[in-house]
Amino acid sequence: MASTGALCRSPKGVKMARPDLNVFVNTGDGDCCSIGAAHWIHAIRYNMNMTVLLHDNQIYGLTKMQASPTSPIGTKSKTTPRGSYLDALNPLTVTLGVQNVSFVAQAVDWIPDALYSIISAAYHHKGFSFVRIVQRCPEWLPNMYEPWMHDPDRILLLNHENGITLNPALAKVYKNQLIHDPSDINRAREIASSTDPIPVGILYHDPEVPCYEEVRNAGQLRTIDLIQKGLNAELDKFTVWPEDAEPAA
Ligand SMILES: Cc1ncc(C[n+]2csc(CCOP(=O)(O)OP(=O)(O)O)c2C)c(N)n1
Numbered sequence: 001m002a003s004t005g006a007l008c009r010s011p012k013g014v015k016m017a018r019p020d021l022n023v024f025v026n027t028g029d030g031d032c033c034s035i036g037a038a039h040w041i042h043a044i045r046y047n048m049n050m051t052v053l054l055h056d057n058q059i060y061g062l063t064k065m066q067a068s069p070t071s072p073i074g075t076k077s078k079t080t081p082r083g084s085y086l087d088a089l090n091p092l093t094v095t096l097g098v099q100n101v102s103f104v105a106q107a108v109d110w111i112p113d114a115l116y117s118i119i120s121a122a123y124h125h126k127g128f129s130f131v132r133i134v135q136r137c138p139e140w141l142p143n144m145y146e147p148w149m150h151d152p153d154r155i156l157l158l159n160h161e162n163g164i165t166l167n168p169a170l171a172k173v174y175k176n177q178l179i180h181d182p183s184d185i186n187r188a189r190e191i192a193s194s195t196d197p198i199p200v201g202i203l204y205h206d207p208e209v210p211c212y213e214e215v216r217n218a219g220q221l222r223t224i225d226l227i228q229k230g231l232n233a234e235l236d237k238f239t240v241w242p243e244d245a246e247p248a249a
């Protein structure tokens with residue numbers, strides 16, 4: 001599921017109806033943190049088994065540059081020509097503040113190796129996995145991450161045996177590393193509040209939080225067989241029996 005309003009367009013409903021599907025939501029900062037924010041908060045609390053990739057380019061891109069909740073203070077845009085007035089919302093600390101949060105990670109688009117490992121870990125987590133991808137926007141905010149891209153020490157790589165496995169070549173370039181146990185939510189919240197250096201890796205992971213599908217026994221109530229049976233019963237209501245028809249020769 002993708003595009004703006006992605007979280008509004010009820011991926012929770014899709015997962016309830018079809019627990020057999022792997023649900024991925026590709027969302028933007030405007031969509032997730034503003035337009036669909038109510039759905040974002042409740043999707044975390046429901047802890048449904050799905051993966052949300054927040055492509056955070058800090059601007060409404062598709063509609064040609066309006067400030068979003070994650071735009072840094074002072075961002076000049078079509079809706080804030082004198083610069084935005086408020087501090088940016090931090091999607092990581094917000095997610096880490098909601099009941100039943102179970103997986104939170106951060107990646108940057110210019111380290112694809114780590115991005116791949118993080119998305120893979122998110123997919124394998126049973127529950128709601130939230131990955132914020134710090135995403136460049138070449139069209140509207142072209143130089144936003146230049147200083148971070150050119151200085152590997154401004155990336156803080158999170159290391160742990162329960163985190164992601166780093167390619168050794170990458171580990172040599174990104175020397176600013178921290179051993180972080182992703183089961184420690186208080187430490188995760190502290191790390192999440194850093195915007196410089198940018199933390200990359202798994203901030204929080206609790207595999208024991210029950211998924212809403214399990215709590216509601218959705219899988220048992222709505223198997224493919226049952227759905228098919230129900231549909232057939234509905235469609236059979238409209239069967240017209242050819243009582244007066246000539247018997248087939
Ligand atoms: C519910 C809803 N409201 C408004 C829109 C119009 N709209 C389309 S794209 C967009 C901007 C989205 O910005 P963001 O989520 O940051 O994604 P980006 O384009 O930056 O990748 C808006 C407001 C929409 N598609 N759906």
Ligand SMILES: [Mg+2]
Nearest residue numbers: 028029059061
């Ligand atoms: Mg955006």
